[in-house]
Amino acid sequence: MIISAVPTITLNLQYHSSNPHSNSNDPYLRKNVISLLLKNRRNPKHVQPIHGHAIKTGISQDPFVAFELLRQYCKLNSIDHATKLFHCTQNPNVYLYTSLIDGFVSFGFYTDAINLFGQMVRGHVLADSYAVTAVLKACVLQRALGRGREVHGLVFKRGLCLDRSIALKLVELYGKCGVLEDAWKMFDEMPERDVVACTVMMGSCFDCGMVEEAVGVFNEMRSRDTVCWTLMIDGLVRNGEFNRGLEMFREMQVKGVRPNEVTFVCVLSACSQLGALELGRWIHAYLCKCDVKVNWFVAGALINMYSRCGDIDEAQVLFDEVKVKDVSTYNSMIRGLAMHGKSIEAVELFREMLMQRVRPNGITFVGVLNACSHGGLVVLGWEIFHSMKTVHGIEPEVEHxxxxxxxxxxxxxxxxxxxxxxxxxxxxxxxxxxxxxxxxxxxxxxxxxxxxxxxxxxxxxxxxxxxxxxxxxxxxxxxxxxxxxxxxxxxxGGMIKEPGCSSIEVNNAIHEFLSGDLRHPDRKRIYEKLEELNYLTKLEGYSPATEVALHDLDVEQKELALSVHSERLAICYGLISTQPFTKLRVGKNLRICDDCHAMIKLIAKITRRKIVVRDRNRFHHFENGDCSCNDYW
DNA sequence: ATAGGGTTAG
Known part of the structure; x- marks a missing residue:
């Protein structure tokens, strides 16, 4: 309960009923206090003295003054002061309720926000559309479908359902809570469905995994702006349709819509999940040309892209270039180093971060503990795990x-x-x-x-x-x-094995392979290469570990099932379509199996190629018959 | 007289 956690304010707040000279209607005083507040907005220490002044002059109960004070407290991260002020105000009006609800939401206190709204309704303060949108925001973020429906009922009774902002928030609520039919119903009843409304509806479809429905809405739109395009790309990427997301990005450019930094973050995410390094590099150059500010979010996306595409050195270069590094910048880099098996470097960077007085968060520890695990650093891992609570005051969670x-x-x-x-x-x-x-x-x-x-x-x-x-x-x-x-x-149980899928980037195009895939135009040469390698690796002493093939098949069948695992097809395609000695980078959606791991070590040796495979967990750098993971993954 | 819009990773 937030209210009980309020620290004592140095002001005398016993003013409301006992104030001898209440001036709560004096327009001059009111104007004076409000202009003081607005004039000193940039000074973080200004609100309390002005608040004191307002109390002394007896204007603090004025609704406009109280409203402005409360807003400023919220803006200055003093939710406690805001709460206290609210409770010291007699008969708070709907404006005051709404701004405190908003304040709670911005602090992540969604339950408090929802409760306060309930209190308001019970206190017979009539909720208007602003108050309703504020509480719906809390419901959305809390995924509080039941409470949201209650609000919807109330809104319906009051005839506020046609209010644009309310309808939009309800569409969002139902989408985020997975009841898409209800989202559609709200959307269909909206009198005007402009870009924003369509964007919200698309977002709801994507939240429910209904990609084609989102595309449908998008195609029906008359005009599309940057945000809408960006959401489209993001939605496709979030639903695993990376290549389609990238296609959208190209189409967006063809249509002459300028991407912003959010667009680039989404596109870079697609690149990193595909392992599309060349494309990622191009995007990096392009965003510089577009004059997009490399803020911490973009920087993080770039570091992620380079490290997840296998180029940890370039990630490091970028990291070094970021002047003001915040916790997320460090997190990206630490995680990248950990994924590449650079455990010591990751731990060192963690130490450096502490030296720079950047406060780690829970995600930092996932990264650094991951590094300890990949490097077999048991003692250090324990030490860091313990320090979470004792030194940094962070309670370990399941992931830790x-x-x-x-x-x-x-x-x-x-x-x-x-x-x-x-x-x-x-x-x-x-x-x-x-x-x-x-x-x-x-x-x-x-x-x-x-x-x-x-x-x-x-x-x-x-x-x-x-x-x-x-x-x-x-x-x-x-x-x-x-x-x-x-x-x-x-x-x-109706569960289907997620199909193994590997991708390789050749000449700026991403080639995807499923297990036993026959769709590639070069399939003939790919399978010839595969047979050749099967033969050569057997000469090197490789014998298929048929135990990893699950089916109760006979040995020959097992061998066959293994030999067409998607990563092998991707590697074979890489071998036939690139110059000798070119490094191959392959991405795989599942964990690499023992057998492929053993096989790829030999392929790297025989072909004298460096082969980098990113599986679901980490990177494997194959070189000359060995792998950077030391056979543990 | 007081206020609200849709897109951003681990």
Missing amino acids: YGCMVDILGRVGRLEEAFDFILRMGGQADDKMLCSLLSACKIYRNIEIGEKVAKLLTEHSGIDSGSFIMLSNFYASLGRWNNAAEVREKMEK
Whole structure:
């Protein structure tokens, strides 16, 4: 409860009823105080003295004065003072209620905002459209569908449903809460559906994963501005349609709509998820040409793009160029270093950040603990994990516990890792269990592995990735029956294995491959190359680890299923379509399997290529028969 | 006399 946390204000706030000379109607005093407030807006220390002045002169109860004071307190991040002022004001009007609701929202106190609105309604202060939009904002951010519906009911009774802002917020609410039909209903009833309304509706469709419906709205629009185009790109990218997002960006340019920095952030996100380094470089150059300010958001997006596309050195160059680095800038870089297995560098950067007095947040620790895990830095990992609470006052969350399980598992301290999970009780998530299961698989610890497998089976939030992990675990022990059981259970639950998909960028185009893909125009040469490599790697001593293929097939079939994994097809295409010795960069949506990992090490050796593969978790830099992950991932 | 718009990563 926020109200009880209000610190004592140095002012005497016992003024309201006992003030001997109440001047609450004096227009001169009111004007005087308000102009004082507006004149000194830039001085963060100005509100309290002026507030004191207002009390002394007896004008503080004036609705206009109270309103302006409250707004200024909110702007200065003094939500406590704002709250106190509100409670010291007699009969606060709808303006005062609305600005405090807004204040709560901007501080993330959504429940307080919603409660205050309720208090207002119960106090018979008539809500107007401004108050309603304010509380709906809180409902949207809190995903409070029930409360939102209540507000909708109230609005309906009052005949405010045709108000533009309210209708828009309701469209957004229903979209964000996953009830798209209701969003459509609101949208269809809107008297005017301009760019903004259409943009909100598109956003709702995207939030519900209904890509084609969003595209439908977009296509119907008469005029489209930068924001609308940007949302389109962002929506496609958020729904995994990276190439379509990039196409949209090109189309936007053809249509002569200027991209802004938000557009570039979205486009860069598409590049980084595709691993499209060349395109990303081009976008980088282009945004400089467009005079887009490289603010912290753009800088972060660029660092992410370079590191996620495999060029960690360029990410570093960019990072060094950013003059004012904030926590997110550091986070991007630390995470990038961690992904590339540059553990020491990541930890050093974390230390540097502390030296520069930039306060780390929860995400910083995910990055730095990740680095410890990839580098096998157990002691350091523990130390940093403990420092979270004791030094930095940050309560570790599930992800951080997950990192610790990862760190312990990686070095084979499986009992301790399992202990960690047990101590978390029901809090342990499936990612954590999977990470430990993967460690058990690597260290061939059946005993703990089975226990973890049991927990994982009972886990409610288990997704297809976890099922696959579980099935792989059993398969690696040769327990085909269990493996098949898991798979059957997964299929019965209506879950489909996310198809493996790899991409490679050649001559500025992204080529995507599914497992066993036959769609590529160069398929003939690709498969010829694959056969050649199958032959050559077998000469080098490679034998397909058929255990990783899940199906209970015969050996030959298993070999076949393995040999057409998407990353191999992408690599083969890279080999036939680039100059000798060119570095190949491949992106894969799932974790790379043991067999492909072993195979690619040999391919790198035989072809004398550097091959960088980014899988779901991290980067693998293959070179001369070895991988930067030291065979642990 | 007091106020509200749609797009930004881990």
